[in-house]
Structure formats: structure tokens, C-alpha cells
Amino acid sequence: MDERRKPYPFDQFEPKWQAIWEKQQLFHAPNPGEKDFDHARPKFYVLDMFPYPSGAGLHVGHPEGYTATDIIARYKRMRGFNVLHPMGWDAFGLPAEQYAIKSGQHPAITTRENIAKFKNQLKRIGFSYDWQREINTTDPRYYKWTQWIFLQIYNSWFNPATNKAEPISTYSGKNPDEVRLAYVADVPVNWCPELGTVLANEEVVDGKSEIGRFPVVRRPMRQWMLRITAYAERLLNELDKLDWPEGIKLLQRNWIGRSEGAEIDFKIGKSDQKVRVFTTRPDTLYGGTFLVLAPEHSLVDLIVTEEQWPAVREYREKTARKSDLERSDLSKDKTGVFTGAYAINPATNEKIPIWIADYVLIGYGTGAIGGVPAHDERDLEFAKKFDLPIVIVVQPRGDEPAFGFTGEGIAINSPVINGLTSTEAKKKITAWLEERSLGKGAVNYKLRDWLFSRQRYWGEPFPIIWENGNHRSLGESELPVVPPPLEDYKPTGTGEPPLSKAKVWVRYSEKATRETNVMPQWAGSCWYYLRFCDPHEDRRFVGEQAERYWMSGAKPGGVDLYVGGTEHAVLHLLYARFWQKVLFDLGYVSKPEPFQRLVNQGIILGEDNQKMSKSRGNIVNPDDVIDQYGADAFRCYEMFMGPLEQMKPWSMRGVEGVSRFLARVWRLFMSENQSGDWELSGKIKQIDADKAQQKMTHATIKKVTEDIESFSFNTAISQMMIFVNVFTGVEAIPLSSMRSFLVLLSPFAPHIASELWEQLNTKFADARGDITKQSWPAYDETLLVEDEVEVVLQINGRVRDRMKMSVSATDEEMKAAALANAKIQDRIVGKTVRNVIVVPKKLVNIVAD
RNA sequence: GCCGAUGUGGCGAAAUGGCAGACGCAACGGACUUAAAAUCCGUUGGGCCGUAAAAGGCCCGUGCCGGUUCGAGUCCGGCCAUCGGCACCA
Numbered sequence: 001m002d003e004r005r006k007p008y009p010f011d012q013f014e015p016k017w018q019a020i021w022e023k024q025q026l027f028h029a030p031n032p033g034e035k036d037f038d039h040a041r042p043k044f045y046v047l048d049m050f051p052y053p054s055g056a057g058l059h060v061g062h063p064e065g066y067t068a069t070d071i072i073a074r075y076k077r078m079r080g081f082n083v084l085h086p087m088g089w090d091a092f093g094l095p096a097e098q099y100a101i102k103s104g105q106h107p108a109i110t111t112r113e114n115i116a117k118f119k120n121q122l123k124r125i126g127f128s129y130d131w132q133r134e135i136n137t138t139d140p141r142y143y144k145w146t147q148w149i150f151l152q153i154y155n156s157w158f159n160p161a162t163n164k165a166e167p168i169s170t171y172s173g174k175n176p177d178e179v180r181l182a183y184v185a186d187v188p189v190n191w192c193p194e195l196g197t198v199l200a201n202e203e204v205v206d207g208k209s210e211i212g213r214f215p216v217v218r219r220p221m222r223q224w225m226l227r228i229t230a231y232a233e234r235l236l237n238e239l240d241k242l243d244w245p246e247g248i249k250l251l252q253r254n255w256i257g258r259s260e261g262a263e264i265d266f267k268i269g270k271s272d273q274k275v276r277v278f279t280t281r282p283d284t285l286y287g288g289t290f291l292v293l294a295p296e297h298s299l300v301d302l303i304v305t306e307e308q309w310p311a312v313r314e315y316r317e318k319t320a321r322k323s324d325l326e327r328s329d330l331s332k333d334k335t336g337v338f339t340g341a342y343a344i345n346p347a348t349n350e351k352i353p354i355w356i357a358d359y360v361l362i363g364y365g366t367g368a369i370g371g372v373p374a375h376d377e378r379d380l381e382f383a384k385k386f387d388l389p390i391v392i393v394v395q396p397r398g399d400e401p402a403f404g405f406t407g408e409g410i411a412i413n414s415p416v417i418n419g420l421t422s423t424e425a426k427k428k429i430t431a432w433l434e435e436r437s438l439g440k441g442a443v444n445y446k447l448r449d450w451l452f453s454r455q456r457y458w459g460e461p462f463p464i465i466w467e468n469g470n471h472r473s474l475g476e477s478e479l480p481v482v483p484p485p486l487e488d489y490k491p492t493g494t495g496e497p498p499l500s501k502a503k504v505w506v507r508y509s510e511k512a513t514r515e516t517n518v519m520p521q522w523a524g525s526c527w528y529y530l531r532f533c534d535p536h537e538d539r540r541f542v543g544e545q546a547e548r549y550w551m552s553g554a555k556p557g558g559v560d561l562y563v564g565g566t567e568h569a570v571l572h573l574l575y576a577r578f579w580q581k582v583l584f585d586l587g588y589v590s591k592p593e594p595f596q597r598l599v600n601q602g603i604i605l606g607e608d609n610q611k612m613s614k615s616r617g618n619i620v621n622p623d624d625v626i627d628q629y630g631a632d633a634f635r636c637y638e639m640f641m642g643p644l645e646q647m648k649p650w651s652m653r654g655v656e657g658v659s660r661f662l663a664r665v666w667r668l669f670m671s672e673n674q675s676g677d678w679e680l681s682g683k684i685k686q687i688d689a690d691k692a693q694q695k696m697t698h699a700t701i702k703k704v705t706e707d708i709e710s711f712s713f714n715t716a717i718s719q720m721m722i723f724v725n726v727f728t729g730v731e732a733i734p735l736s737s738m739r740s741f742l743v744l745l746s747p748f749a750p751h752i753a754s755e756l757w758e759q760l761n762t763k764f765a766d767a768r769g770d771i772t773k774q775s776w777p778a779y780d781e782t783l784l785v786e787d788e789v790e791v792v793l794q795i796n797g798r799v800r801d802r803m804k805m806s807v808s809a810t811d812e813e814m815k816a817a818a819l820a821n822a823k824i825q826d827r828i829v830g831k832t833v834r835n836v837i838v839v840p841k842k843l844v845n846i847v848a849d
Numbered sequence: 850g851c852c853g854a855u856g857u858g859g860c861g862a863a864a865u866g867g868c869a870g871a872c873g874c875a876a877c878g879g880a881c882u883u884a885a886a887a888u889c890c891g892u893u894g895g896g897c898c899g900u901a902a903a904a905g906g907c908c909c910g911u912g913c914c915g916g917u918u919c920g921a922g923u924c925c926g927g928c929c930a931u932c933g934g935c936a937c938c939a
Contacts, residue, residue, distance in 0.1 A: 278938095357937095
């Protein structure tokens with residue numbers, strides 16, 4: 001293509017229009033109270049998941065969602081909305097730091113370079129972002145407020161009575177540090193020696209770090225935690241009113257993992273000690289023949305008998321050394337040790353042995369279970385292995401065997417609840433336990449508190465200092481806390497964060513030292529959508545008026561449309577919801593949920609149908625595509641590939657096809673003169689469209705409008721192709737149809753639409769101004785109505801003939817015409833017509849045999 | 850193991866329960882051209898009958914098996930395959 005002439009001169013007009021948009025700041029959205037703000041228009045906030053600016057630059061997957069949102073943004077502007085469509089950078093994170101370790105270059109420099117590269121690439125695609133609102137999570141003017149929000153979390157607690165966060169000052173207990181939403185705890189963490197940091201559960205995949213795939217081991221360490229579990233119920237319930245894909249809601253529900261059941265106390269021997277267990281099947285209590293504690297359970301020390309100590313100690317040490325991976329890998333084979341102690345089953349009053357086993361997790365429920373081997377697979381396996389008694393207490397309703405039956409049935413061998421269904425039995429036994437103070441109904445969640453500290457350099461420092469072993473928050477006036485420059489960014493390897501090497505910085509005062517952990521990468525993205533509302537406000541994390549305006553709406557979520565990949569289904573999306581709720585409870589924001597509507601774009605595969613990766617060498621770089629085919633072709637191809645949500649392979653041939661379509665659009669408007677220059681085609685005239693042309697135009701307006709609304713961008717483009725095919729070769733082309741068409745095309749291919757619109761304006765005075773300032777065309781449904789339609793004639797559901805009929809034909813007329821049809825006649829001779837089904841304007845089906 | 854998504858030509862795909870394959874790619878044929886590229890026009894799911902060639906006709910076909918219905922890619926039940934998530938959560 002280099003030496004050859006391009007099919008249309010996109011290389012000239014695409015940069016031209018990008019320069020015009022930038023110069024005129026056409027896509028800047030003023031805030032309420034600012035110059036040019038229009039109160040009469042409704043608002044629309046359309047947001048992309050902002051990228052991590054990696055050194056590799058954009059790949060074609062990024063702009064897929066970005067193109068979709070850009071189409072929506074441009075469309076909504078033409079429909080009269082004030083559109084907020086911003087972009088920014090989630091720039092804290094490991095790669096820049098890893099690079100710093102290797103090269104010694106400060107991550108801030110790497111980050112700045114990568115951002116410049118990303119921004120340049122995005123601008124070449126012609127996205128209509130309001131670049132005045134660009135934000136960068138590593139900018140002190142931004143993370144000052146990330147730290148500020150942390151302080152709000154730190155300085156509040158979750159009041160169960162009001163079911164919301166409140167300032168810590170309202171807490172009446174003795175030690176507020178026990179209830180803060182941000183707290184310090186010694187917890188078994190996922191320690192990654194290679195990365196020199198701990199990781200959140202969510203960042204560990206199959207026992208390896210999500211980044212780098214290095215092994216991860218369990219190790220107790222003192223860490224900052226955020227009390228997200230306090231919000232489990234609300235995070236679960238408030239999903240209902242969000243317009244998110246059901247699949248994503250389900251992922252979050254499963255992650256939160258609510259289960260209802262009971263907590264039951266088992267007395268230990270003759271002492272006053274009790275073990276509390278959680279179960280979802282209190283109705284199987286009579287079948288409980290042993291107890292199992294997690295090896296780490298604090299009661300173990302108190303109950304183990306002399307002779308069992310050595311075995312217990314050895315087992316506990318062995319478990320502690322196992323990583324999570326090993327622990328679950330060996331899941332097929334149950335292990336455990338008897339403690340020598342016994343408990344009393346409160347239902348049967350029988351003495352049952354207490355074991356420890358690593359299939360019971362310290363972090364879930366009470367860290368102890370009642371073993372009901374007859375009706376729980378894991379307990380059954382354990383009982384078989386260690387020869388523990390098995391008692392059947394649930395009778396299945398079908399003909400399944402009761403032994404090992406885990407479903408719901410009828411309670412048996414259980415005096416208090418015999419004959420009841422499992423559901424009834426659960427209620428009754430729980431009430432029975434409550435009356436005797438032996439237990440109570442309880443709800444448990446799989447969700448754990450959020451491990452919030454990292455032993456890294458390139459992240460937000462905590463606005464916290466330590467004095468005499470106690471933590472204390474810095475004042476708001478001391479923000480931002482800026483990380484000190486370091487000679488050496490390497491992790492210390494001991495778990496001591498790199499910031500501890502900056503001795504001067506760490507020393508806050510005579511008596512106090514700074515916290516040296518930093519926040520995880522998720523911190524900055526937990527609230528960036530709020531900052532976009534008002535990115536330059538320096539007195540508050542977001543201006544109140546701006547927040548109330550852009551986040552407004554009748555539904556709980558403030559952002560009207562949020563587009564990004566499924567990989568953030570439970571991490572970013574859950575964390576952001578959590579922060580939003582804390583800020584909402586404390587009265588800082590107006591909405592309980594951040595994102596009202598969520599759409600996930602599918603992954604784009606390489607041409608070989610494999611995931612794009614450096615090692616496969618199948619990565620497509622948007623720059624190369626744009627060099628060859630232009631930004632409009634790139635955008636349109638990304639949308640033409642198939643449904644947005646679907647995974648689909650890239651195809652350069654496909655890009656070429658879409659590029660040919662845009663060239664046809666170009667030549668519909670432009671022709672080459674003698675000297676080889678493009679000029680407006682003389683075929684375009686101010687004439688009325690004939691009936692068929694008018695119908696095609698309105699059908700196209702309708703289809704494109706509806707398809708944009710339903711995110712069916714691929715079929716919208718198909719319709720525009722049909723339109724162009726119809727008008728290609730027409731001798732006199734009606735101007736009005738071309739005007740409408742260009743407006744429809746402009747969200748998809750804004751450069752060519754702008755250029756052709758301008759060309760029309762040089763000759764015709766029927767419209768004025770830039771195409772981006774036009775309003776979206778309306779369609780007239782009456783023009784789409786046909787006089788005659790082709791009706792399908794079927795016999796027994798098989799098409800036998802077709803005939804033209806007036807749309808106003810009655811059912812009777814259609815039936816009569818069908819039966820009179822020659823081909824139908826031929827086929828039904830000698831047969832009995834049993835029934836005739838008439839679908840108006842569509843078909844007649846004759847049932848005959 | 851559990852949960853979810855997907856399965857339609859050579860390929861990407863389209864189809865409020867009503868003509869399966871729109872639109873695009875690829876392929877083939879034609880026009881233009883000294884030639885090629887580009888462009889334009891046409892053909893293109895499979896099988897069979899038919900004819901000199903056409904016209905035309907019939908049957909099969911949306912992962913597999915069954916059901917509901919006048920009529921099923923679409924709804925229901927069971928299975929298979931691929932992808933994604935969770936995974937000893939009591």
C-alpha cells in the first residue's frame with residue numbers, strides 16, 4: 001500500500017480532524033456552574049475501565065471497548081445529552097517497579113513515557129474523550145485524595161445497628177482500633193518470595209502469583225486490612241438493582257458466598273469449654289459423630305491430651321508449611337489427627353471425638369465443624385479413613401440410598417424433628433437449640449476482609465505513623481504523603497517494605513515513624529470515576545455539585561454506562577462498590593453504587609484463533625492497522641467483527657473489507673477530476689428522494705438507532721453497507737439522504753463523516769456547522785410501511801410458494817388466495833385440509849393430509 | 850466436582866416461534882485494462898432429479914437424542930464438546 005495510492009485519503013483528513021477537535025476542544029464537557037454549561041440537557045456518564053499504561057503500548061483489545069463507548073458518547077451528544085466521557089491512567093503497579101529494579105530508572109519516568117505513548121495511540125483512533133479531565137493515579141494531586149479516602153475509612157466503623165459506616169467518634173466501646181474499617185492484624189498471608197510482597201487472595205491463582213506466576217506460601221504477617229466483610233450483606237443485596245450482566249452478578253454473589261445455617265455450641269468433656277461450629281444443615285445434628293477443628297484453631301492448645309500432643313504438634317507444623325496450593329492439591333486424600341478430647345453432641349448427648357484436620361479452614365465460619373459423615377461427602381471420606389461412626393438421619397424422598405445423601409429429604413433417627421422435611425427440620429432444631437441456649441441461627445460469608453498493604457515501592461504510601469507501637473493517622477493537611485526517592489527499589493526479601501530503606505523519610509519525629517507499606521494497585525481505581533467528575537478540584541476529592549450532577553439518576557448507580565473486561569468481575573468491581581458505599585454512608589457522595597450499567601467486551605484473539613501473546617507472535621498493533629487502513633476502518637472493523645460481548649478472532653482481511661466499505665462511502669460523495677484530485681460528486685443534488693430511496697433512508701435511520709441502543713454495532717454497520725450498496729450507481733443522489741447517512745455514520749467513522757460533511761457544506765447551504773454539532777436524525781415509521789408484502793405459502797410447515805398481497809388483506813382473503821393458488825391446489829388434491837393458519841402480512845400455512 | 854457462557858456455510862457472522870445463512874471475507878466467472886492492481890457486475894450450504902444448455906423440481910441441513918407446536922436455530926428435557934469462573938466455604 002505504501003507506494004500505491006490509498007483508496008481514499010484518510011491519511012490526510014484523519015489527522016486534520018483530530019487537530020480540529022483538539023483545537024476547538026469540541027468534546028470538553030463543562031461542569032455545572034462553568035461557562036457554556038447547559039442546564040436544559042440531561043447528563044450521560046459513559047466510562048471505560050482505564051488502562052494500566054504498560055511499556056508494550058496498546059493492543060487491539062483495548063480499543064474494542066473504547067470504540068463502543070465512543071460511539072455511544074458521540075451518539076448521546078447528538079441526542080442532546082451532556083456527555084461525560086473521560087480517560088485516565090491506572091499507573092501504580094508492578095511492571096514499572098520491576099523495570100526500575102532492573103534499570104534503576106525511577107518508575108515515575110517510565111510511567112510518564114508509557115502514558116505519553118498510550119495517549120498518542122488513543123488520540124490516533126479519534127476518540128472523543130474530554131482530555132481536560134485526564135487523571136493519573138500516580139500524580140500526587142490524585143493520590144492525595146486516595147490517601148484522604150483511606151483516612152475516612154480508617155476513621156470510621158461499621159455500626160451494625162444502623163447497618164452503615166459512621167465516624168469512629170460515634171463508637172462507644174473501649175478500643176476503637178478493634179472496629180475501624182481499616183485495621184492492622186497478624187494474619188496468615190499469601191507471601192510471594194520472588195515478588196517480595198504479600199498478595200490478596202484474588203491475586204493468587206493456583207497457588208502462584210497472578211503477576212509472574214511465582215510460587216506463593218502462607219505466612220503470618222502484620223498487615224493492613226479493610227473490613228469489607230462488614231458490607232457483605234449490602235454488597236450482595238444491592239446488586240439486584242444494577243443493570244449488569246447476570247453472569248457477572250452471579251460471580252460476585254458466589255464470591256461473597258452467603259450461606260444460612262446455625263452456630264451450635266458443643267460442650268467439651270466435663271469442662272466449661274465449648275466449641276462453636278457453623279453448619280448449613282442443623283437438621284443433621286443427630287448424625288454428628290465427631291468434631292473437626294482447623295489445625296490453627298485457638299482451642300486446640302487447651303484441649304489436647306498429653307499423649308496426643310506430639311502427633312498434634314507434628315500435624316500442625318506440617319500444615320503450616322503447606323502452601324494453599326499443596327493444601328488443596330492433596331484434597332483427594334484427607335488427613336487429620338485425634339486431639340484426645342471429646343465433646344458432647346447437644347442433640348444426642350453422646351460423647352464424640354474431637355479431631356483436627358486441614359480440610360477445615362480457620363478463616364471460614366468458626367473454624368470448626370460438626371462431622372456428619374452420612375450426609376456430607378468430605379466428612380464421609382474423613383470418617384471412612386479414620387473409622388469413625390456413621391449415622392443416617394436423612395431419608396431421601398426418591399429411591400436414592402440414604403448413605404452419603406447430601407440433598408434435602410425427611411429427618412429420621414432425630415427425635416426432636418423426625419418426619420419433618422429438611423427445611424422444616426432446620427427451623428425447628430434451630431429454635432430448639434435457641435430455647436436451650438445451645439445455638440442460634442447464623443449467616444456466614446465466604447468473603448474475607450481485604451488485605452490492603454503491599455511491600456512495594458510504587459504505590460500510595462499510607463498516611464499513617466507509628467508511635468510506641470500504636471498507629472495514628474496523619475492530618476489532612478499533611479497529605480499527600482509522597483514516597484521518597486530510593487537508590488535501590490529492590491524488595492528487602494525479609495518482608496520489610498522497600499520504603500524502610502529511606503531512613504530519613506521513615507523518621508517522622510523524635511518518637512514516631514512512618515508506615516512503610518504501600519496500598520495495592522486497586523486503591524486508585526476504587527474511586528477514579530468520582531474524580532473524573534471534577535479532576536481539578538483541590539479542596540475536596542470531588543466537588544459536591546459536580547458529583548451530584550454527573551452521578552445523578554433515578555437508579556442506585558451513578559455512572560450510566562461502564563465498559564470493560566470480565567477479568568475485573570470480582571476484584572475492581574467489588575472494591576469500588578465497597579469504597580463507594582463507605583463514602584456514601586459518611587455523606588461524601590450522593591449514590592450508594594458506582595456503576596449502573598455494566599457491559600463486558602469479549603477478548604480479541606489472534607488471527608490463529610489463539611489468545612494474543614508475545615510468545616505466539618500473534619499480537620496486532622493498532623498503529624500498524626491505522627497506518628495501512630486508517631482510524632475509521634480500524635474502529636469500524638472492531639465493531640463489525642461480531643457482538644461486543646463475544647470472544648472473536650482478528651482478521652486483516654476483515655479490516656480490508658470494512659476499509660473497502662468506507663472507500664465506497666467516499667466515492668459515493670467524491671469523484672476524481674482530470675488532474676486526479678478528489679472533488680464533490682456532481683451526482684449529489686438537492687432533489688427529493690424517490691419512494692424507495694426514502695424508505696431505505698428511514699429504514700437505515702431506524703436500524704442504526706435501535707442497534708446503537710442495543711449495542712449491536714455489527715448489524716448497524718451491515719445496514720449502512722446495504723444503504724451504500726443501494727445508492728452506489730444511482731445517477732442523481734438526493735442530498736437529504738446523504739446528510740442523514742453521514743450523521744448515522746459519524747459515531748462509527750467520525751473522520752470521514754466530518755470530512756464529507758464539510759465537503760457538502762462547501763456546495764450546499766442547507767445545513768451549517770460541524771457534523772458533531774448536528775442532531776441525530778429521526779425516522780418516520782409511516783414511510784416504512786409497505787403497500788404490498790410477499791406472503792409465504794406453506795403446506796404442513798414447508799414453503800411451497802410465495803405471492804404478493806396487499807398489506808391490508810384480511811385473514812379470510814389471505815386464506816382464500818392461498819387455497820386458490822395453483823401450486824397449492826396441485827399439492828392438496830386428494831387431501832383433506834385440516835386447518836389453515838394465517839399470520840397477517842407474513843404467511844399462510846395449510847395443514848392437510 | 851459445582852456454576853456460567855457458547856456451539857449455524859470454507860471463515861467472521863445474521864435471523865420479535867414464521868422464507869436459515871442478511872452483511873462482510875474467501876473462492877469462482879465476467880466487464881474495464883496491452884497487462885496487472887484497483888473498481889464495477891454476477892455466482893457461491895450439501896445432495897439428487899431434470900435439460901444439449903438453461904428454466905425448473907425434490908430431498909437433507911443450525912453440536913447429538915427426544916419433546917411441545919400448524920410451524921423450532923429460537924421454547925422444554927436429556928446428553929456431548931469448547932471456553933471462562935469457583936473449587937475441601939461445612
